[in-house]
Structure formats: structure tokens, C-alpha cells
Amino acid sequence: MTDILPMAGANVQVNAVGLSKNDYRGNPSTLCQGCGHNSISNQIISALYEMNIQPDSVAKFSGIGCSSKSPTYFLNRSFGFNGLHGRMPSVATGGLFGDHTIKGIGVSGDGDTASIGMGQFKHAVRRNVDMVYIVENNGVYGLTKGQFSATAEVGLSLKKQGVNQYLPIDICMEAIASNATFVARSFAGNPKQVKELLKAALAHNGIAVLDIISPCVTFNNQENAVHSYTWGKDHEAPLHEISFVPARQEILLEADMQDGEIREVELHDGSTIVLKNLDKDYNPTHRWEALKMLEEAQRENWLITGLIYVEPSKPSLTDTYNLVDTPLNRLTDEDLRPTRESIDKINAMMF
Amino acid sequence: MAVTKNSKSSRIVNDFSITVGTVNGSGSSTANNTILRALFKMGIPVSGKNLFPSNIQGLPTWYTIRVNKLGFVARRDEREIIIAMNPNSFARDLADVQPGGAFFYADDIKQPITRDDITVYPMPIKQLIREQNDLPANLRDLVSNMIYVGVLAQMIGIDLEMIRSALTFHFKGKEKPITLNYDAVVAGAEWARANLEKKDPYYVEPMDKTHGMIMADGNTAGAIGSIYGGLQFTAWYPITPASSLAESLNEYLPMLRKREDGKHTYAVLQAEDELAAIGMTIGAAWSGLRSMTSTSGPGLSLMTEFMGLAYYAEVPVVVWDVQRIGPSTGLPTRTSQGDLSFSAFMGHGDTQQVILLPGGVDECFEFGWKSLDIAERLQTPVLVLSDLDMGMNQWMSKPFEYPETPLDRGKVLWEKDLEELKGNWGRYLDVDDDGITYRTFPGNKHPLAAYFLRGTGHDEYAKYSEEVPVWLRNMDRLKKKYETAKKYVPAPVVRNMRGATIGIIAYGSTESAVDEARYLLDKENGIKADFLRVRALPFNKDVKKFIEKHDVTFVVDMNRDGQMHQLLTLEYPASATKLVSVAYGDGMPASAKWVREGILAQYKKPTAAKAAAAKKVVKAKAASKSAKTAAKKPVKKAAPKKSAKK
CATH class of the missing domain: 3.40.50.970 (Thiamin diphosphate (ThDP)-binding fold, Pyr/PP domains)
Known part of the structure; x- marks a missing residue:
């Protein structure tokens, strides 16, 4: 790795593992200017850089759609698999078995997840695949030029499509119903919160679903549409101020915080999410409360953001398989092929 | 005992089929496997086929066992021995017995026996199972299948020791189930010895044809x-x-x-x-x-x-x-x-x-x-x-053979390989000119190891590309790789017969039926056939040679449309007229009968065919000659006219 470290005197800032922010970047984005997805890509870069995560210890996964193109625009030094529409969860599920030390970062959209890929999404959630599952949610199909998605609100009117007749699917509710272990919602227009949630999600063992409302500047950004910047800014109601405290770093609380307002959630690696509740004593470790709150938000037309639910102690999918310590993809013939003697025993078993 | 008279008196040894008709879910598989194993242990070539419905419990199911001293174990249509345990298929089972065959049935099935050209053996299954004092009531139905095993063993001559050994294998040496089941087998055998008179001609005798084989x-x-x-x-x-x-x-x-x-x-x-x-x-x-x-x-x-x-x-x-x-x-x-x-x-x-x-x-x-x-x-x-x-x-x-070659992991680059290459590599770069490129695995820590796999258009470095030359290069390389594949896939198996006049191409599970059909074609019809069994796609040159070598090659497919025939026709259009499709698909395993009949239905005697071909050549030559003369004639005619004009 030494050959790619910045030259002495080059005055490039590096993180604790000696990498510059450039080492976390991808190719220039080909998405529309002002697309919320680009902002999310930038926060992924920052979160990994700030958490000192080696790019080779994460793998990127995506399906098909605008959101699924975005893994090209971050982490060039990470392996990636851009698969089929709605099938990212299955590829990631299998793809993370090769080296169980690798964390998955999946990027999907509302079409990719809530329509064609709903089944795979829920099963990946149920299996607690060790990955951050980001839904860049804009309520619309961008690449095919502006059709309704399953998360579009009823009554939304789009050029060429008319008026949407159907009630939207709430991705966070679906995730919780499928026994997700980490569910959060955010808004691409709130990059600080996106980054803190990403960090917490990366530290979580198992699947972390991030439903990020990411307005489509081209096809769905009317002022009154739920997935627009204006609506998001006006209706965003953060559950709490959130900060992520990495493991082995002292937790510094602001002096003016009252104890009753602070809730800490410790993650498996010893890191902590510190939540400062804003208006009520919300408990993100309680499934029923989470669902109730989402239901209320839906009724009241709030864009609730923050950590909605977390269950930090469940084993991830690869944990449950009790795999050898060496990554499976580095095993040798001796590990994999049964001995020559065993074949006689097998033949003797065949009648 | 209602035992009807059997017309045949000669013994038929190790060459017949046994079919057991039961109710799906009645637990007859242990019984049927026991018969199969015992016959196999007696050294007789044997196969067992389960014909079952898409159902968990209740519908009719059949198990067919074929013994054949020559080693032909494909399915046969003929059923010499039928054991009827299912009232719902009783009439059909009775009708299916070959003339001269044997029909065993559970005597609690009260249905008319409508045939007198077969031997009929009723079996008091319920009564015998009630007499098994050590048998718990809940196991009666399951174990009652063992009664017919015993009756059959007695009547055709299956060694009871082999049955015991088969049960020991099945129950992995656990004494209690072995004894419970074996006692029922013995009860059936003893009852049959005392009460049934052997009238059918079917017997098994020990051989040594399964030694060293597995099942x-x-x-x-x-x-x-x-x-x-x-x-x-x-x-x-x-x-x-x-x-x-x-x-x-x-x-x-x-x-x-x-x-x-x-x-x-x-x-x-x-x-x-x-x-x-x-x-x-x-x-x-x-x-x-x-x-x-x-x-x-x-x-x-x-x-x-x-x-x-x-x-x-x-x-x-x-x-x-x-x-x-x-x-x-x-x-x-x-x-x-x-x-x-x-x-x-x-x-x-x-x-x-x-x-x-x-x-x-x-x-x-x-x-x-x-x-x-x-x-x-x-x-x-x-x-x-x-x-x-x-x-x-x-x-x-044949037993499973331990692989003689180490695992082939193909072209993979790890950290040290990339260091040697100084990071110069492309996921889809054809450096060896065989269409196969190098790949890396996630977890590879070399900073240039990663690539982004995509189903969209990509260049040699796995980067997204819509460029025409890039697209064409990649598709051409994939085609080249498919050509390279011919070196790595298993070659066909060819079995020639001296004096063969036709070829047969088949694949997969139809081999035993084709082998038997070849034997019968030779023995009964005097037609000798070479045989090529395709083992892989893409086809390699041996397939082409085989087709070119024969005037006619029958392609046997277990489907309606003759799919192997289709693929061969596409691959070798110049030889397409030499390929004749023998295709049939009714869901049943292939039998020698349909292979043979399929070939005979389209077979033209080589002499007649050759003569016809020769005639055609002569005719064609004559035709072309006359055409030539015809073509020339007007010229000739025209010439005198012209000259006449002169």
C-alpha cells in the first residue's frame, strides 16, 4: 500500500489509516446537477474517510436505476457489483460470503427496492445481511423519465402520468415489519444527519436500512410533492440530534444537555450513537413505538428523520454460519477437497 | 387358494420387471428399496424407478424394478410381475400384467379378477400383520409392506439373508427396526411357502454382475x-x-x-x-x-x-x-x-x-x-x-472416482500477482488471447485490485462504455472464449460397432435405453449402429467427424421437438440432411422400445438407399447432360439458321 501514500511534503491531509479523501472518491457523477443522490455519495465518502475504514474492507452493491449508478461515483478502490433491477439484495447476500470481514454498502432506489425488489429487500432484512442498505428515495423513476414509484404519495400529479391513485409504501415500516435491526430515515438536504446516520449504520453489525428522501430535480421536485427539496425542508421533523461516537473515543457530551434528553445506543464494536431527543422521549429500541411513530408521521404528514429503530445485539447472517476465521475465498485445496481416503467410505454408503 | 393356471412352463431367469402399485405416502419405499438392494446384493443387474404423482398422500404410485442379466436396466413397458396394494389402481394394474405374468395382491382388496392368462397370488397382508405380536399398532401399516417383500422373495427366489443385509444397511444397523421388518418379511415368506403354488416362470438367481458397483x-x-x-x-x-x-x-x-x-x-x-x-x-x-x-x-x-x-x-x-x-x-x-x-x-x-x-x-x-x-x-x-x-x-x-487433478481455480490475481504486474491489469483484458481474462476477489488488499462488475457495456478495465468498438471487441472476445471452451468441456463418448451402417447420437439418461436398442437392432433387425453420446456444449470436432462419417445419424431426444437435433442442425448446416430426429417426450424414462421403433420407423435400408442414391446420381447426370444438350441445341439450331441466312 506504501506506493499510493501521498508523497512527503505534498501537503495532502490523510486520515488515521494514511489515506486521503481522494482515495475514497469515485468517477465523476453523470447524474443530474443538484440530484440528492450526489449529496449522499459525498457523505458516504466523508463517513468512510472519517471512520478510517479501508476501502478494501467494504464492497458496493446496487441494482438498476439512477441510485444504482451512484456506486460508480464513490469508492473506486472498493469492489463493486452493479447487478439487476431489484436483485441487489440477493447478490449482496451471496457476495458477502467470500470474505466475511467485508462490510456491504448497497445503494438502491424506491423502484429498485419498493417495487421490483420488494421481496428480496425484505428477505435480506430478515436475514440480517451485514450491510448498509441505502434507499435513495425520490418517489419517481428517473432513468425511464418520470413514472410513479411505489413510494409516491397518493394524488401526486406528474407530467405524462396523470394522478397517482395508490397509497405509498413506507420503506421504514416494511423494514421494521421484516425484523430489521437498524432503521433510519433522513433527507438528502440534511447532509450532516445523513453522515452521522451512515457512520452509525457502518458500525452496526447486520443490516442497516437508511431510507433517504432524495429529491429528483428533473422529474419530481414540485414544491408540494413529498419527495421535493421544499417539502422536505418544510416538513422535516428530526426525532433527535444525532451524533456518532466511534469506539475507543471518549464520549463528550455538550455541557448544556440534560440527562433526561440523552439516549445512548451502544453498537457491537463498542461505538455509540448519542441521540438528543427533541420533543418527546422516543425510544429507538422499541419496535412497537417505532411503528406507532411512523404511523403517526404518515397521518400528520411529517417527514420524520433520525434513528427510528435499532437492535444492536442480533447476529448478522455470516455470524450465524460459524465460518472459519480465514476468509472463505482464501481457502486452499486442502481446506476444500475431502481426502482421498474418504471416497471409499462414500462409495460404501452407496448401497 | 385362487391360483389360476399358468400356460408357460419354462423358467425365465433374471430378465423381467416387477412393479409395485401402492398409495402415495403409504411408506412402501423402504420395502421397495429392500427388494432392490437384495437383488443388487445377489449380483443381478437391476434398476429401480419410482413413478410417483405430484401429491403428498393418497394418489397411486408405482415402483418398477427391472432385473436384466445382460445389464440393460432402462425402463421397459412390459410388466411381468405386478404387486397390487392399492385398490384404486387395482383394475389398471391387473390389466397391465404381461400375458403369462404374475399378479400378487392384498386380499383385502375385493375386486373381480378378470384375467385367466396370468398367475394370480392373493396375499393375506392384514391377517399376517395382525399376527406379528411384537409389532406396535402404529407401525402396522408401515411394516405391512414387508409382507409382500417376503411373499415375493419366496416366490421368485430372493435370498432372505440378502434381505436381512439390505435392511441392516437401510436402518444403519439399528437392531429393533431391522428385526420388526425382517420378522414381517419372514412371515410373508413362510406363509407363501406353505400356501402358494409357483405357477409363473419368473425366477432370480445369484450372479456376479454387480461386484464393485454402487447404486x-x-x-x-x-x-x-x-x-x-x-x-x-x-x-x-x-x-x-x-x-x-x-x-x-x-x-x-x-x-x-x-x-x-x-x-x-x-x-x-x-x-x-x-x-x-x-x-x-x-x-x-x-x-x-x-x-x-x-x-x-x-x-x-x-x-x-x-x-x-x-x-x-x-x-x-x-x-x-x-x-x-x-x-x-x-x-x-x-x-x-x-x-x-x-x-x-x-x-x-x-x-x-x-x-x-x-x-x-x-x-x-x-x-x-x-x-x-x-x-x-x-x-x-x-x-x-x-x-x-x-x-x-x-x-x-461404477464407483465414484476421486478427482485426479487439483482444483482448477482459473485465472485469479492476488496481492503478490498484482505487485509483480505493478498493478497493470484489466478485468476484461485478453492478455493470453484465449478470450479468458483475469479476475480478482473482494478482500484483495492491493490498491488496484478492485473493479466494478456490471451487466452494462464495459471496456477492458470494467469501466462503463457505450463506444461501438468497445462493445464489438467484448462480444467477439466472448465468442472466442466459447471456442476456447471446446478444449475444456468433456469430449463425447463414442462406441463403434463393426460393420455399422448408421450412427446414433444421444445424451444424458437415455444411454442405457440406446445401448439396449442398439443390441436389439443388431440382433433382431440386423442393423448395426455406432453410438456417440454428447457430453457437453459447445460440441467439439468429434461430433462433426461422427456425423460426417455416417450416411445417416439418428439423434435421440427425450422431448417433443428434438432439441439436440435442432442444435446439431444449427451447428452443422452442411450435414443437416444426414441427421434424423428420433424425439419423444411423454414424461416417462426412455425405453429401448421407443428408441428402436423410432429408428426403425425412419430407417431406410442402406442398400436400397444407396441404390436409390446411385440412381439419383445417374438420373441427375443424365438430366444435366440433357439439359446441357438442350442448352446447346438452340445454339446449334441457331447456327445453321444464321449460316442459312448467310
Whole structure:
């Protein structure tokens, strides 16, 4: 790795593992200017850089759609698999078995997840695949030029499509119903919160679903549409101020915080999410409360953001398989092929 | 005893079929397997085929055992001995017995015996099972099947010691079930000895034709073969008739890949559907694992889009398709070779898939490990097409052979390789000029190891590209790789016969039926046939040579449309007229009868054909001569006219 470290005197800032922010970047984005997805890509870069995560210890996964193109625009030094529409969860599920030390970062959209890929999404959630599952949610199909998605609100009117007749699917509710272990919602227009949630999600063992409302500047950004910047800014109601405290770093609380307002959630690696509740004593470790709150938000037309639910102690999918310590993809013939003697025993078993 | 008179008096030894008709779910499989094992242990070539409905309990099911001293163990239509345990199929079973055959039935079935050309043996099953004092009431129904085993053993001469040994094997040496079942067998045998008079001609006698052989089903063999191929990942979804392949992995992996630390070197995952099963398997293959999934027709259809991705993005995944008859849901418990054409081009756009076609249980084992080698060597999907008959029925076979070559992981670059290359590599860069490029696995820590796999257009460095030359280069290279594949896939098996006038091409589970048909064609019809069994796609040059060598080659397919015939015609258009399709698909395993009749129906005697051909040549020559003269004549005529004008 030494050959790619910045030259002495080059005055490039590096993180604790000696990498510059450039080492976390991808190719220039080909998405529309002002697309919320680009902002999310930038926060992924920052979160990994700030958490000192080696790019080779994460793998990127995506399906098909605008959101699924975005893994090209971050982490060039990470392996990636851009698969089929709605099938990212299955590829990631299998793809993370090769080296169980690798964390998955999946990027999907509302079409990719809530329509064609709903089944795979829920099963990946149920299996607690060790990955951050980001839904860049804009309520619309961008690449095919502006059709309704399953998360579009009823009554939304789009050029060429008319008026949407159907009630939207709430991705966070679906995730919780499928026994997700980490569910959060955010808004691409709130990059600080996106980054803190990403960090917490990366530290979580198992699947972390991030439903990020990411307005489509081209096809769905009317002022009154739920997935627009204006609506998001006006209706965003953060559950709490959130900060992520990495493991082995002292937790510094602001002096003016009252104890009753602070809730800490410790993650498996010893890191902590510190939540400062804003208006009520919300408990993100309680499934029923989470669902109730989402239901209320839906009724009241709030864009609730923050950590909605977390269950930090469940084993991830690869944990449950009790795999050898060496990554499976580095095993040798001796590990994999049964001995020559065993074949006689097998033949003797065949009648 | 109502024993009807048998007209035949001569003994028929080790050459007949036994069919047992029972109710699905009545637990007759232990009984039938016991008969099969005992016969096998007596050294008689034997096969066992289960003809079962798509149902859990209640519908009729049949188990057919064929003994054949010559070693032909394909299905036969003729049923010399039928054991009727099912009132619902009683009349049909009675009608199916060959004239001169034997009909055993449970005497609590009170239905008219309408035939006098067969021997009829009623069996007091209920009464005998009630007399088994040690037998708990809840086991009566299950064990009552053993009564017919005993009666049959007595009447045709199966060695009871072999039955005991078969039961010992089946119950893994557990004394209690062995005794309970064996006592019922003995009760049946003793009752038959005391009460039945042998009138039919069918007997078994010990031979030495199964020594060193094994008996297994293709799904078990394929699973174990994959384990010897270093299988690391399988995701699958239950479907008849493929489920037992993945289930066998669960049975044998813990035994064969046991480690002292109790940790696992593999993962088997039951997915939510076949879309996810193939997606997970492809994901695992991309991450550097030896990966396989198994399915059947409907599941294979669902896997199509992913198979196109794996072809285009070059992910080495193995897919076992244990074929059942389609289209659509079709007959889920009936066999077929109907997925061949579909598999060959599986995926939208220009797609060519590599296919392996195991012809027996030992080859299911061999192709189990070899398919993983070939997939990783070629970095492409490999389909292994088995079928229900091969996958789920019991076949006599040569033992499994330990692989003589180490695992072939293909072209893989790890950190040190990339250091040597100074990081100069491209995922799709054809440096060896064989169409096969180099790949890296996630977790490789070299800073230039990573690439972004995509199903979209990509250049040599896996970067997205819409450039025309890049697209064409890549597609041409994939074509070249398919050419390279011919070097790595198993070559066909050719068996020539001295004086052969025709060729036969077949594949998969029809081999034993074709072998028997060749024997009969020679013996009964005086037609000698060379035989080529295709074992893989793409075809290699031996297939071409074989077709060119014969005036006519019959292509045997167990499907309606003659799919192998279609593929051969496409591959060798110049020889297309020499290929004759013998295609039939009714869901039943192939029999020598339909192969032979299919060939005879289209067979033209070589002398007559040659004479006709010779005549045609003469006629054609004459025709062309006269045409030439005709063409010349006007000129000649015109000439004098012209000259006349002069």
C-alpha cells in the first residue's frame, strides 16, 4: 500500500489509516446537477474517510436505476457489483460470503427496492445481511423519465402520468415489519444527519436500512410533492440530534444537555450513537413505538428523520454460519477437497 | 387358494420387471428399496424407478424394478410381475400384467379378477400383520409392506439373508427396526411357502454382475461430486425433482468437510425463490467462492436474466437443472430432456452457454467437481443438465472416482500477482488471447485490485462504455472464449460397432435405453449402429467427424421437438440432411422400445438407399447432360439458321 501514500511534503491531509479523501472518491457523477443522490455519495465518502475504514474492507452493491449508478461515483478502490433491477439484495447476500470481514454498502432506489425488489429487500432484512442498505428515495423513476414509484404519495400529479391513485409504501415500516435491526430515515438536504446516520449504520453489525428522501430535480421536485427539496425542508421533523461516537473515543457530551434528553445506543464494536431527543422521549429500541411513530408521521404528514429503530445485539447472517476465521475465498485445496481416503467410505454408503 | 393356471412352463431367469402399485405416502419405499438392494446384493443387474404423482398422500404410485442379466436396466413397458396394494389402481394394474405374468395382491382388496392368462397370488397382508405380536399398532401399516417383500422373495427366489443385509444397511444397523421388518418379511415368506403354488416362470438367481458397483441416484452423486470439487456456496429453492440435490449437500457437507474447530468452510442457504437463489450464487461466485445452485424447469426460467448477466459479466457459476417435463408447470414428477435448447441460449441478447450432460450416476459425480473447474477456468456459467429419471431414481454405476487433478481455480490475481504486474491489469483484458481474462476477489488488499462488475457495456478495465468498438471487441472476445471452451468441456463418448451402417447420437439418461436398442437392432433387425453420446456444449470436432462419417445419424431426444437435433442442425448446416430426429417426450424414462421403433420407423435400408442414391446420381447426370444438350441445341439450331441466312 506504501506506493499510493501521498508523497512527503505534498501537503495532502490523510486520515488515521494514511489515506486521503481522494482515495475514497469515485468517477465523476453523470447524474443530474443538484440530484440528492450526489449529496449522499459525498457523505458516504466523508463517513468512510472519517471512520478510517479501508476501502478494501467494504464492497458496493446496487441494482438498476439512477441510485444504482451512484456506486460508480464513490469508492473506486472498493469492489463493486452493479447487478439487476431489484436483485441487489440477493447478490449482496451471496457476495458477502467470500470474505466475511467485508462490510456491504448497497445503494438502491424506491423502484429498485419498493417495487421490483420488494421481496428480496425484505428477505435480506430478515436475514440480517451485514450491510448498509441505502434507499435513495425520490418517489419517481428517473432513468425511464418520470413514472410513479411505489413510494409516491397518493394524488401526486406528474407530467405524462396523470394522478397517482395508490397509497405509498413506507420503506421504514416494511423494514421494521421484516425484523430489521437498524432503521433510519433522513433527507438528502440534511447532509450532516445523513453522515452521522451512515457512520452509525457502518458500525452496526447486520443490516442497516437508511431510507433517504432524495429529491429528483428533473422529474419530481414540485414544491408540494413529498419527495421535493421544499417539502422536505418544510416538513422535516428530526426525532433527535444525532451524533456518532466511534469506539475507543471518549464520549463528550455538550455541557448544556440534560440527562433526561440523552439516549445512548451502544453498537457491537463498542461505538455509540448519542441521540438528543427533541420533543418527546422516543425510544429507538422499541419496535412497537417505532411503528406507532411512523404511523403517526404518515397521518400528520411529517417527514420524520433520525434513528427510528435499532437492535444492536442480533447476529448478522455470516455470524450465524460459524465460518472459519480465514476468509472463505482464501481457502486452499486442502481446506476444500475431502481426502482421498474418504471416497471409499462414500462409495460404501452407496448401497 | 385362487391360483389360476399358468400356460408357460419354462423358467425365465433374471430378465423381467416387477412393479409395485401402492398409495402415495403409504411408506412402501423402504420395502421397495429392500427388494432392490437384495437383488443388487445377489449380483443381478437391476434398476429401480419410482413413478410417483405430484401429491403428498393418497394418489397411486408405482415402483418398477427391472432385473436384466445382460445389464440393460432402462425402463421397459412390459410388466411381468405386478404387486397390487392399492385398490384404486387395482383394475389398471391387473390389466397391465404381461400375458403369462404374475399378479400378487392384498386380499383385502375385493375386486373381480378378470384375467385367466396370468398367475394370480392373493396375499393375506392384514391377517399376517395382525399376527406379528411384537409389532406396535402404529407401525402396522408401515411394516405391512414387508409382507409382500417376503411373499415375493419366496416366490421368485430372493435370498432372505440378502434381505436381512439390505435392511441392516437401510436402518444403519439399528437392531429393533431391522428385526420388526425382517420378522414381517419372514412371515410373508413362510406363509407363501406353505400356501402358494409357483405357477409363473419368473425366477432370480445369484450372479456376479454387480461386484464393485454402487447404486445411487444422480442428485446425491451430483451433490457429493460438487463437494469433492470444493463447493463453498449454494443457495437454492425447493423444487421437484431437484430438491434432493441441495438436501444431499446438507447431509454430506458436515461429514466430508468436518473440521476440528467445528467451523465451516461452506454455506448452504435456502433462498426465498429462484431469482434470489441464482442472485446469491452469482454474488458468492463473484466474491471468489466455488458456487453452485440446483433447480428444475420453472426455477430455471426464473434464473434467465441472471444467467445472461453471469454470461456477459463473466461470473463462474454452476447451475444444475434436474429436468422435469414442461412447458409451464407441466408434469412436475415426470422426466424430460426438454430444457436443452432453452439452456443453450439462456439469456436475452446474443448468449451462448456451456452445458454439461452427464450420462449416468458416476458422471453426475464427475461433472459435480468438473463443472466447478470448468466454470472457474472459463469464467462463465456452466449448466449441468440432468433429469428426474437420473436425479431421483436408483442407478447401478461404477464407483465414484476421486478427482485426479487439483482444483482448477482459473485465472485469479492476488496481492503478490498484482505487485509483480505493478498493478497493470484489466478485468476484461485478453492478455493470453484465449478470450479468458483475469479476475480478482473482494478482500484483495492491493490498491488496484478492485473493479466494478456490471451487466452494462464495459471496456477492458470494467469501466462503463457505450463506444461501438468497445462493445464489438467484448462480444467477439466472448465468442472466442466459447471456442476456447471446446478444449475444456468433456469430449463425447463414442462406441463403434463393426460393420455399422448408421450412427446414433444421444445424451444424458437415455444411454442405457440406446445401448439396449442398439443390441436389439443388431440382433433382431440386423442393423448395426455406432453410438456417440454428447457430453457437453459447445460440441467439439468429434461430433462433426461422427456425423460426417455416417450416411445417416439418428439423434435421440427425450422431448417433443428434438432439441439436440435442432442444435446439431444449427451447428452443422452442411450435414443437416444426414441427421434424423428420433424425439419423444411423454414424461416417462426412455425405453429401448421407443428408441428402436423410432429408428426403425425412419430407417431406410442402406442398400436400397444407396441404390436409390446411385440412381439419383445417374438420373441427375443424365438430366444435366440433357439439359446441357438442350442448352446447346438452340445454339446449334441457331447456327445453321444464321449460316442459312448467310
